[in-house]
Amino acid sequence: MQDSDAKHPGFFVKPSSRDPSYKSRGRLVPIALESQVSSSLKKGFVEDSENPQTSAASTGGKFSGRPVVCARCHSLRHYGKVKDPTVENLLPEFDFYHAVGKRLVSASGARSVVLLVVDAVDFDGSFPRRLAKLVTEAIDENYTNWKEGKSGNVPRVVLVITKIDLLPTSLSPTRFEHWVRQRARDGGAGVIKKVHFVSAVKDWGLKDLVEDVKELAGARGHVWTVGMQNAGKSTLLNAMGKCAGGGSEAKVIHLTEAPVPGTTLGIIRVEGVLPGNAKLFDTPGLLNPNQITTRLTRDEQKLVQITKELKPRTYRIKVC
Numbered sequence: 001m002q003d004s005d006a007k008h009p010g011f012f013v014k015p016s017s018r019d020p021s022y023k024s025r026g027r028l029v030p031i032a033l034e035s036q037v038s039s040s041l042k043k044g045f046v047e048d049s050e051n052p053q054t055s056a057a058s059t060g061g062k063f064s065g066r067p068v069v070c071a072r073c074h075s076l077r078h079y080g081k082v083k084d085p086t087v088e089n090l091l092p093e094f095d096f097y098h099a100v101g102k103r104l105v106s107a108s109g110a111r112s113v114v115l116l117v118v119d120a121v122d123f124d125g126s127f128p129r130r131l132a133k134l135v136t137e138a139i140d141e142n143y144t145n146w147k148e149g150k151s152g153n154v155p156r157v158v159l160v161i162t163k164i165d166l167l168p169t170s171l172s173p174t175r176f177e178h179w180v181r182q183r184a185r186d187g188g189a190g191v192i193k194k195v196h197f198v199s200a201v202k203d204w205g206l207k208d209l210v211e212d213v214k215e216l217a218g219a220r221g222h223v224w225t226v227g228m229q230n231a232g233k234s235t236l237l238n239a240m241g242k243c244a245g246g247g248s249e250a251k252v253i254h255l256t257e258a259p260v261p262g263t264t265l266g267i268i269r270v271e272g273v274l275p276g277n278a279k280l281f282d283t284p285g286l287l288n289p290n291q292i293t294t295r296l297t298r299d300e301q302k303l304v305q306i307t308k309e310l311k312p313r314t315y316r317i318k319v320c
Ligand SMILES: Nc1nc2c(ncn2[C@@H]2O[C@H](COP(=O)(O)OP(=O)(O)OP(=O)(O)O)[C@@H](O)[C@H]2O)c(=O)[nH]1
Pocket: 162, 163, 164, 165, 166, 198, 199, 200, 201, 202, 227, 228, 229, 230, 231, 232, 233, 234, 235, 236, 256, 257, 258, 259, 260, 261, 262, 263, 264, 265, 283, 284, 285, 286, 307
């Protein structure tokens, strides 16, 4: 062994001697000093999990209730964009049908309630056809099994049409409901227990939805919030949490919601909404390759994003 000539056999580099204090916290650079970290982080939003008392005191207790979130969620929550778009492609793909689909339709175990969330202003683009068909088939199959005395847990489907604050006020609710039921049936959702029309940002229709979900879930049911990317699942669950907690979000975790498709990356259990052993889950949105917005860049998506109530316009075309 020698350490003088790298071209000769037996060459090795002696490891440099470590500073005895290399493990001490004093050597670590505080995250707030990293140049890429946003200014709001530097202002002390991140709580020192090892010493929350000092952290709250240092910020005057002002931010003590704020949850600690990852850099991606922080960027989505405060700037409406992912921190590093190049990293997004490296994230592991979520196999929805393997991780969630199988559990939704399982004939044994806890009863499943499927909250099928659909965007009111893009019904067809945000209706999960494949998933609706899968659940409808499971309902038929499990019901037949149950009638034969076998284990047959029949999933219950609740269709939630969200973002109704963006629909024109002139729209007839009866005609719209009729249209929605028809389109849902055509899309593969054959058996629907309830249809709810809600706005998570205006708190419309949430109380009835929470009551129905509690009733359908019973004491130990599992409620799965599913739908296409950007349909409004996480925003809906945050609003339901607020509604169930009597207006305060204290007991409920705040899910990251953002106009960026693919915000939620994994299954998240939402506590504080359902009583007993019933469980409520948020899930990552499904990707609809035929939806035009999935082919647009973030800047282009911003241009077509609907944020205000749609106004019907009538044009008269002159035929010369
Ligand atoms: N106007 C209006 N906007 C809403 C409503 N619900 C959600 N949004 C907006 O829709 C966008 C997407 O909401 P999210 O809750 O992140 O959607 P998601 O389905 O969880 O999306 P993924 O996690 O990507 O699957 C956000 O910009 C929300 O502010 C609503 O009731 N009304």
